[in-house]
Amino acid sequence: QVQLVESGGGLVQPGGSLRLSCTASGDIFAFYRMGWYRQAPGKQRELVASRNSIGDTYYADSVKGRFTMSRDTADNTVYLRMNSLKPEDTAVYYCNAEPYGGAETGHEYWGRGTQVTVSS
Numbered sequence: 024q025v026q027l028v029e030s031g032g033g034l035v036q037p038g039g040s041l042r043l044s045c046t047a048s049g050d051i052f053a054f055y056r057m058g059w060y061r062q063a064p065g066k067q068r069e070l071v072a073s074r075n076s077i078g079d080t081y082y083a084d085s086v087k088g089r090f091t092m093s094r095d096t097a098d099n100t101v102y103l104r105m106n107s108l109k110p111e112d113t114a115v116y117y118c119n120a121e122p123y124g125g126a127e128t129g130h131e132y133w134g135r136g137t138q139v140t141v142s143s
Contacts, residue, residue, distance in 0.1 A: 025049035025132050029119045032137030039141070040106045045134060046116030047099035056121040057094060057101045061114035061139075071116070072103060086112075108141045115139075 031043040045052060058073030072092040074080045078091055091104040118134035125131055
């Protein structure tokens with residue numbers, strides 16, 4: 024059994040910052056890739072950022088230059104620092120983790136999500 028727990032969401036004014044955290048625990052103690060997705064009402068879920076075990080990082084075009092993802096592989100924790108937040112960043116943010124071999128099995132894990140609301 025694997026659990027992903029996100030934290031750090033909340034209400035912030037435009038131009039503000041938030042830092043999201045996601046910690047994995049359970050039977051799997053290391054992951055090949057971890058990432059952040061978000062989903063706003065009426066929109067498709069989209070990949071925001073991801074980071075693999077060798078440090079390669081991907082960012083969606085909409086967040087490049089504003090969001091920074093980091094990973095602590097020792098405790099399977101990832102962070103998403105979000106700066107210069109805009110109202111269009113409002114969404115539920117989900118943590119995602121792919122175990123080693125997950126690309127072959129098609130299996131991955133998801134957190135329950137944390138709400139980020141950017142509003143005056």
